[in-house]
Amino acid sequence: MIKKYVQQNRQLVVLLAVFLFLLGWSYLAQYTSSTAISYSEFLAQVDKGNVEQITVKGENIHGRLNTPATFNDASYTSFSTYLPSFGDPELMSKLKQQGVQVNTEPKSDRILWYIVISLLPLLLIFWLIFMQYKRMQGQGGGLFSIGQNQARQYDHSQEKTTFDDVAGAQEAKIELQEVVDYLTDPDKIQDMGGKIPKGIMLVGPPGTGKTLLARAVAGEAGVAFFNITGSDFMEMFVGVGAKRVRNLFQDARKNAPCIIFIDEIDAIGRRRGAGLGGGHDEREQTLNQLLSELDGFEAHENIIVMCATNRPDILDPALSRPGRFDRRIIVELPSTQDRLELLHLYTREKQLDDEVDLDRLARETQGFSGADLENMLNEATLLAAREDRGSISHAEIEAARDKILMGLKRHGLVMTEGEKRMVAYHEAGHSLVGAFLPNADPVYKVSIVPRSQSMGATQQFPEQERYIYPREYLQDKLAVMMGGRCAESLVFDTATSGAANDLQQATKMARKMVLEWGMSGQFEHMALGSAGEQVFLGEELGKGKEYSEATSQAVDKEVETILRDAFDRARDILSRHRSALDDLAQSLLDHEEVAGEKVYSIAGISR
Structure with missing residues (x-):
């Protein structure tokens, strides 16, 4: 911490060191150059003829003895003393008689030196304040720029992003192409009496390229692009955010046609009056000003306001x-x-x-965003460079994917043989149930390598993406989740904490089947309400259940029935194929990881 402070404030540290050096040098020069003696001792040494030479400087006398003398039990040869204020007319005659060499110097003016020494700490303080002010100015946080526009303007002529730089997102590109057409030829739409939307909201999970799409629109249209995040409007002073909004739109009007892009708009656009703690004055004033500005500019100004969020439900x-x-x-x-x-x-x-198959990798990375894929390939590149390889193999890519999905390997974790055996049977139970059930996703790999997020894992990847989930698929998925707990019960006649996440996910899915999807026997064609949690505590408390307490108890029983059926199905499969369970668990203990093909081979299933 001290080293970092010194690096950031090197000039201040140097200046402080110089000040301390000068102060110490002044002290040493004043008090350690010679021994201070009394005037009487000086006269006595003159009468003895022991004074070799003196230098008179105003009232100060500095000199040197021929032989060392003692004063106050201290031996000295160089001395200093002062002339009496009333003077000594006989001194010069005594010095001549004893043959003392006398040197004279003009009286020095120390007032300037004392002024410098006294003012130096004050100058240090002013210098520190000035440097801090310059640093705040460089970060856009100067005292006189608090309310200025914080948006970053990109010059499309130097840094141009187009739709060719954005892979996928075809539907979004088609929608945004209308914006490009309007910015490049606004008369085409206006002559037909049409109006382009003033504001466009990009909604999607993190890492899907919302910011990149907005910049691509500006690049395709060749217009200015103002990029700012919702948190950039917020400040500790009330009213600053509203002023920044006004300045942003003023700068946009000067650079029209242009695009204003507000990323993470939920930072200032949260629903007003939600929750128990009341509103935030600064955020609400900023939001009110933004709404006012959206109403204030006309279509002919050719300004498009775009925003992005992954939480549209709280806006x-x-x-x-x-x-x-x-x-x-x-x-x-x-x-x-x-x-x-x-x-x-x-x-x-x-x-x-050459062995890397991108088509296969695309199928095996379902649920990955564009940012996840880029991160995975970068991690694979780092792994290949660490091994001094000239190219990236499928092994590095698979290791990078496992690192993203399940976390880092825990090399320092030491498990007992009993714990390893328990984990091996747990994961073998998951994979075998998934291999035997017809509607379950194919098993890709089973691992008992301990990682930061789990002690083992069974990876299943669908052959094709699913957008609708049939009841049979969900029931088989629940049985696969119960496979680990079933194996523990069947082999060891116990239950462990390793099934905690499986049970949580299974319970959540079963509750959705009852409450939202109407997949239970008693509530087969009813949607009783969302099983999710409310975003705001105030909404959760203010919104009551849409069903009675008796129905709530019936829902719990239906959820329990679904989970018990899934457990029984998994237990039946593992009981009938106990030898395959033992063989797969032993293979995991021997190799730690088993490929999906090996799982199906042990189970006696041809694919």
Whole structure:
């Protein structure tokens, strides 16, 4: 911490060191150069003829003896003393008689030196304040720039992003192409009496390329691009955010046609009056000013305001009414084809082995966003460089994917043989149930390598992406989740904490089947309400259940029935194939990881 402070304030530290040196030098020069003696002692040494030479400087006398003398039990040869204020007319005659060499110097003026020494700490303080002010100015946080526009303006002529730089997201590109057409030729739409939306909201999970899409629109249209995040408007002073909004739109009008992009708009656009603690004055004033500015500029000004969020459910309804952010474009997680395009895009400048199959990798990375894929390939590159390889193999890519999905390997974790055996049977139970059930996703790999997020894992990847989940698929998925607990019960006649996450996920899915999807016997065609949690505590307390307490008890029983059926199905499969369970668990103990093909081979299933 001290080293970091010294590096950041090197000039201040040097100046402080110089000040301390000068102060110490002045002290040493004044008190350690010679021995201070009394005037009487000086006269006595003169009468003895022991004084060799003296230097008279005003009232100060400095001299040197021929032989050492003692004063106050201290031996000295160099001395200093002062002339009496009333003078000594006989001194010069005594010095002549004793043959003392006398040197004279003009009286020095120490007032300036004392002024410098006294003012130096004050100068240090002013210098420190000035440097801090310059640092705040460099970060855009100067005292006189608190309310200025904090948006970063990109010059499309120097840094241009187009739709070619954005892989996938075809539906979003089609919607945004209208914005490009309007900015490049606004008369085409206006002559037909049409109006382009003033505000466009990009909604999607993190890492799906919402910011990149907004910049691509500006690049395609060749217009200015103002980029700012919702948190940039917030400040400790009330009213600063509103002023920054006004300045942002003023700068946009000067650079029209242009695009204003507000990322993470939920930082200032949260629903007003929600929760128990009341509103935040600064955020609400900023939001009110933004809504006012959206209503204030006209279509002919050629300004498009775009925003992005991954939490549209918490936004204030006033943001999405007609005339404001009335066009909502969903940017979904990439499909298999989109992931393939992204992989080709991110591997253009990477050296891949011939064995790397990007089509297979696209199918095996369901649920990955574009940012996840880029991160995975970068991690694989680092792993290949660590091994001094000239290219990236499928092994590095798979290791990087496991690192993202399950965390780092825990090399320092030492498990007992009993714990390893328990984990091996647990994961073997998951994988065997998944291998035998017809509607379950194919097993890709089973591992008992301990990682930061789990002690083992069974990876299943669907053959094709699913958008609708049949009841049979969900029932088989629940049985696979129960496979680990069933194996523990069947082999060891016990239950462990290793099944905690399985039980949580299974219970959540079973509750959704009852409450939302109408997949239970007693509530087969009813949606009783959401099983999710409310975003705001105030909403959760203020919104009561849509069903009675008796129905709530019936729901719990239905959830319990679904989970028990899943457990019984898994237990039946493992009981009938106990030998395969033992063989797979032993294979895991021997190799720690078993590929999906080996799992199906042990189970006696041909694929």
